[in-house]
Amino acid sequence: MNNLSTFLIFLLLFAAGTAPADNADQSESVVTEAAEEFRVQEAVDLEASDTEEDAGGSVSLTWHMEIAGIIPDSLGIMRSDPSGGEELIATLPEGFVMYNDESVDNGIEYSYWIVSYLGGTVEACSDRAVAVPSAQWIYKGRIGMLIILFLMAAVIIYYIESGKKGKELFIREIAGLEAVDDAVGRATEMGKPVLYVPGIADMDDIQTIASMVILGRVARKTAEYGSSLLVPTSRSVVMSVAQEVVKEGYIQAGRPDAYNKENIQYLTDDQFGYAAGVDGIMVREKPAAIFLLGTFYAESLILAETGRSVGAIQIAGTAMPSQIPFFVAACDYTLIGEELFAASAYLSREPKLLGSLKGQDAAKLFFIILIIVGVVSATIGDYWSPLKSVAEFLRKLVTVN
Amino acid sequence: MRLIIPLAITFTAGMIMILNFFIPHQPFRLLGDNLQEWFMIVASGAIFLGAMNLMHVHSRKIKLKLKNWKYSPVTIIGFLLMLVTGLIYGVTEHRPFDYLFMNVVAPMGATMFSLLAFFVASAAFRAFRASNWRATLLLTSAFLVMLGQVPIGAMIWDKIPLAKVWLMSIPNTAGQRAVMIGAAMGVVSTSLRIIFGIERSYLGGTD
C-alpha cells in the first residue's frame, strides 16, 4: 500500500515536471510545419548521370519532389556548361520525376538544377548535379549472350572447316527429306506437276531462305525427271529469288530449255488471298506432290487440308511451333523445327554443310548441360546454399537485357 | 566477280545488324537503324515486280486462251479497281478504297480464315486414329484438351479441366521449348553460313 502511494506521487511529479517541456516541443513543430506549408515544393535528390548503353549525347536526370509544401505549376530544367552559359533547357508540367537531356555533346561536364515555378516566378531551386555524357561500346546486359553466341559461332565454323577438309561426317536419317525424290518421282510417273509453297514470309526470314535452298534441290530433281514445277509466292522478292534458284536448278540438271518462268508467279501479299489462290491452283492443277516449306501462320491447315483432298503426297516443314501440329495431322511427312534448317545439308551432302550440323549439335549439347547443371544446382541449392549461387550465375548468363 | 560484290554486301549488312545489337556506340547504332528501314523500303519497292508479274501472267493467259482464262479479267479488274480508287481517293476512312476493302477484301479474308473451322474438324477426324502408341498419345492429349475446353468436360469429371491445364503448361511447354531452342540453333547456323558466304544458292547461278 505504501509502495503504491509513493509510486503514484512519483508519477504525478514526473507528469507535472515533463508537461511544460512537451508543450514547448509541440508548439515548435507547429511553427515549422506552418512554414513548410507556405513553401513551394523543391526538387530533391537530383541525380544526373550519363545515359547508359547509348551512342552518347544524352544525360539522364532523376529527382523526387518534396512531400510537403505547395505544388508548383511547372518545373524548369536548368543547365550550365564549362563556358559558364546558363540556360533553361526544358519546362515540364508538375509531376515529372525524370528527364533525358538529348542536346549535349560527349565529353563535356554539364551541371543541372531544377527550379519550381509558381505563378510564373521561380519559387524554389534544387541542389546541383553534374554529369559527363559519353558513348558506350557495349550493352552490359548482353555480354553473356555475346560470349555464348561467339563460342557457338566458333564451334559451328570449326566444324564447317573440318568438314571442308574432308572429314567423314555421319548424319541421321530424316524421313521427310528421304521422301523428296520419291515424291517428285511419283509426280513424274503420274504426269502431274509438283507444287512448291515457300510460305508467306519475306526473304529476310531465315525459314524462307532455308526453303529456297531446298527449292533448288527440288528444281534439279524435277528437271532431271522432266516434270513441271509450280511455285506460287506471296512476296515479290521471294518470287525473284525463286526464279533464280529454279533456273539454276534446271541449268545444273542440264535442261535449261525446260525452265518456264511463268510457273513461278506472284499472287498477293495478302495472307488469305494467297491461301485462296494456292487452293485454287491445287484443285485445278491437281499436283501429285506438294511441298509446304517455310514460315506459315494460320493458312497452314487451309493449304495442307486442300492438298490432302486432291490426293497429293505432302512434305511440310516449318519452325513455327504453333503450326507444326497441323502439318503433323494433315501431311505425310513433317520437318519439325530444326529439321527444316538441316535440309540443305542433308540433301546436298556437302561436307561443309554437314559440318555446320555437327556444330549445331554441339551447341544443343551445351544447352542441355546448362539446363541440367542449372536445375540440379537450383534444386540442391534450396537445401545447401552455396549451390544456389551457381544456379543464379547460370540464369544470369542467359539473361539478356 | 558477279558473286563477290553481292556476298560482300551480305556480309557487311549481316555484321552490321549483329554488332548493332551488342554495341550502342556510333556508327553501329545509326547503320543498324538505317539498314532496317532500308530493307523495308527495298521490299516495298519490289512489290511493283510482283504486281507486274501478276498482270503479265493473267494477260498472257487471256492472250493464249489458257485453261480458265475467262477468270483472268476478274483478277486484272480487281487489281486495277483497288489501284485506281487508292490513287484517286486515298486510303482515308469512308472513301471508295476503304469501302471496297472493308466490304469486299476484309470479308473474303475473314471467310478464308474461317474455313479453318471446317478443316480442323476434318483433319482431326482423319488424323487422330490410334494406329500406334505415339499416335494414341497425340489423340489422347488432343481429346482431353478439347474436353477441358468446353463445359461438358467439367460436367463429365471435374478433373478434366485440370488435366487440360496440366497438358498445356507442362508437356506443351516442354515441347514448344525444345522446338524453339532447336530452331534457334538452326537459325544461328544458317545465318552464319549466309553471312560468311558458305550458303549462296539463293543468289542463283554464277552467270
Added chain:
Amino acid sequence: MAGIIEKLGNTDRRIIFVLIALSVIIPISFNLILPNPVGAEPSRDLFDYVDALPEGSNVLVSFDYDPSTMPELQPMAEAVVLHLFKKNVNIVGMALWPQGASLGQDAMSGMADSLGKVQFEDWVNLGYKTGGGVMIVRLGSSVSAVFPTDKDNVPWAEIPMLRNITGLESFSLIISLSAGDPGIIQWVMMAGDRFGVPIGCGCTAVSAPTLYTYLQTGQMVGMLGGLKGAADYETLVGIKGGQAIRGMAPQSVAHIVIMLFIIIGNVAYFSQRKKGGAK
C-alpha cells in the same frame, strides 16, 4: 453393322463440314445457353487474385487489341472491368494498340455508367502510346512522364485518382488484354520481371498455348485464354447470359461433334484392322 461402321470411317469430309456448320448455326439462331462450370483453371487464378485486392488499390488495365479480335477479348474486358469496379478498385486504362484505347473506353464507360462509377475518381483512360516494351520501361519510373494527359487531353494534375500514382509499383496488378505484339509478353518482361508488379492477362486462344510458359514460371498470376477464359470470367463475376457465355454454346456443340467424329473414326479403324488381321 461392321459395314456401316467402316463406311463411317471413310465419311466424305463434306458431311463433316455440314455438321460443323449446323452445330454453329443452330445454337446461334436459338440463342442457346449452356452452364459453364469453372474448375481450377488459370482464369480462376486471375479472378481470385483480383478478388483478394484491397479496396482502393490501383490496377492498370492495358487494352492491347483491335476490332479483329474483339469477339474474344471485348467480353473479357467488360467482365474484368466489372469485377474491378465491384471490388471498389481504381482502374487506370491504357493501350499499346491504337484502336485499343477506344475499345477500352467503351468497356469502362459502359460499366461505369451502370454502376455509378465516376470518371477521374474511379477510372481513367490514359489512351494509346507507341513504343511497346521501351515505353513500359519508362512507365516503370514515372507514369505521368509518358502520359502527361489522359486520352482526351485532360492534364494529369486535374485527375484526382492519379495523385498517389508515380511509377508502375503504384499498381497492385497489371492486366493486359493482349492480341499479340506488343502485348502481354512486353508487360511480363518489362513490368513484371523488372519492376515486380504482378501481371495477369487475357489473350486469344491462338496465343494461349505459348503463354502457358509464363504461368508455369509464375511470371503471370492468371490468364484468360480465348472465349472459354472470357466465359469463365463472366461466370465467376456473375454476368448472366454474357456475350462469351452465349458464344460457348456453339463452341460446345461443335467440339462434341468433332469428338464424336474422332471416336467414330477410331471405332471404324479398329473394326477394319480386326478384319484385316483375321484374313
Added chain:
Amino acid sequence: MNWEILGIWLGALVTFCLYSFLYRDNPFYKFAEHLFVGMSAGYWVIYNIENVLIPNWWQKMFPAEGGFSWIWVIPGIFALFMIARIVPKIASFSRLSLGMIIGAGAGLNMVSFFQTNALAQVKGTIFSLASDSVWSVFSSLVLVIGVVSGLVYFFFSKAHTGVVGKTANVGITILMVAFGASFGYTIMARLSLLIGRCQFLLEDWLPTIPRLLGFGG
C-alpha cells in the same frame, strides 16, 4: 442507293462464293478467288506506297521542313536495282539488293532468335524442382526431361540408337503430346472465326432481306 446495305450484300456474296469451295471447286469460287487475289494485290500495292514508301522514304528524303537528305537515295537505288530484274541485261544488279536484304535479315534473325528462342527458353527451364507436393515435383521433372530429351531428338550427327535413341524416343513422345494438346486447344479459336462469319450472315445480312422486300424499316 444505300451504301451500307450494298456493302453488307457484297460481303455476304463473296462469303457464300468462298464457302462454296467446301463442296468443291466451282465457277463461284473461281470468281471470288480471282477477285480476292487481284483486289488484295492492289490493296497491298497502295498500302506499301501509302504506309512505307511515302512516310519512310519520300518524306525522309524530302523532309517537310525543306531540304534534301541524301542518305535516303541509297535505299532508293537498292529498290531500283531490285526492279532492274525486268530488264534482262541489267537483271544481275538485283543481286546487290538481295544481298542487302538477306544479309540484314540473317543478322537480325540470328540475334533475335538466339535471344528469345534459345536463351530465354533455357533461362525459363533453370529452376528448382524442390516443392512440398509430389505432383509438382513430378510436373517439373516432366518439363525438364521433356525439354532435354526433345533437344536430343534434334541431334543430327548421332544415330538414334542406344541411350541417345532412347532419349530421343522420349523426346518425340513428349513432342507428340504437346502437338496434340496444342491442336485440341486451337480448335476453339478456329471455331470462333466461323461463329463470327455466321453472326455476320445471320445478324447483319439476313435482316436486310425483309428490309429490301419492303417489310419493316
